[in-house]
């Protein structure tokens with residue numbers, strides 16, 4: 001058994017809190033996962049955060065500059081929970097310093113950067129992982145089993161979406177997510193990558209696409225210090241900031257295996273607090289998923305006899321080890337934070353046992369290729385091919 005010493009960077013933000021919680025909590029459910037994680041360093045540039053961070057993880061070192069953690073001799077694994085534009089720079093520095101890296105999505109600003117990161121990791125034989133946690137919901141293991149066993153036949157069509165409404169109201173405050181410098185690909189890197197991770201997990205690689213990105217509200221009021229989903233009373237005197245990345249995207253795609261896809265995602269779907277769905281149609285059957293029934297899959301098969309055909313509901317239960325780790329009975333519901341605990345347990349197991357697990361930086365690169373293609377296609381107004389390397 002090996003201790004995995006972790007530095008969480010961006011530790012006082014949403015993901016920083018969730019990841020830190022998961023490193024501290026996973027042994028309660030998963031035992032030692034091949035190794036024990038010790039959070040030895042917490043980094044956030046927010047000076048007010050230090051005291052709170054220390055209270056959460058007594059004994060950890062707290063830094064404001066990520067370089068101190070990345071170059072710290074005790075650190076084995078660097079966990080990047082920073083705004084998107086910093087992922088590449090920090091991940092590259094960490095890999096070059098010989099650290100294993102877990103990076104929130106999107107892996108990088110461009111596919112070229114993601115390729116470079118994956119290459120450095122391969123050359124240095126380091127473990128990598130990107131924070132595409134949604135497919136690690138145990139119900140999607142069931143979906144993958146059904147597809148891989150050929151139970152829905154040859155896949156012909158994928159439909160997927162993910163919507164939130166944090167920017168639905170034009171008065172919703174500006175934040176880094178709407179800033180094309182800090183989040184160069186906007187909703188495509190932010191939310192599109194989640195749908196793309198399902199496509200990669202369940203169907204395979206995308207070979208070409210045509211995308212239409214849009215900005216719904218071109219200028220937003222500035223309120224300092226508000227996080228995602230937080231609002232404030234408008235006085236009318238607020239300074240305004242330009243939204244410089246997409247609010248939403250509609251796209252058509254073709255997969256390497258010949259299947260076709262239709263996908264949409266946005267942050268402006270008023271009333272949709274969190275909508276995530278997919279449908280996969282094959283020659284013998286189909287599967288459908290909706291986050292509103294988070295542990296349930298719908299499965300249709302032509303093998304059922306005529307007159308008895310219809311979608312059946314399948315709930316994931318304790319036969320799946322990641323589900324069983326939390327709950328002894330089906331349909332008691334695993335939520336978002338449990339998925340992050342499953343993910344972090346896998347990250348620690350990967351590092352402790354030197355075993356890469358999906359989604360590595362190679363997957364992150366494939367997904368960044370789709371993001372690049374969305375940005376290019378929307379700019380050019382035409383279909384764009386995605387290289388297969």
Ligand SMILES: NC(=O)c1ccc[n+]([C@@H]2O[C@H](COP(=O)([O-])OP(=O)(O)OC[C@H]3O[C@@H](n4cnc5c(N)ncnc54)[C@H](O)[C@@H]3O)[C@@H](O)[C@H]2O)c1
Nearest residue numbers: 010012013014015016044045046081082083084104105131
């Ligand atoms: N996998 C998921 O489901 C999921 C969900 C939300 C966010 N994310 C990703 O996680 C990342 C972080 O998002 P978030 O919602 O936690 O953001 P956030 O704004 O809540 O947190 C970011 C944190 O980074 C800190 N920070 C910013 N610049 C820094 C720097 N130079 N040095 C040190 N600290 C710095 C901020 O002070 C803040 O505490 C993003 O890339 C986002 O896409 C993933």
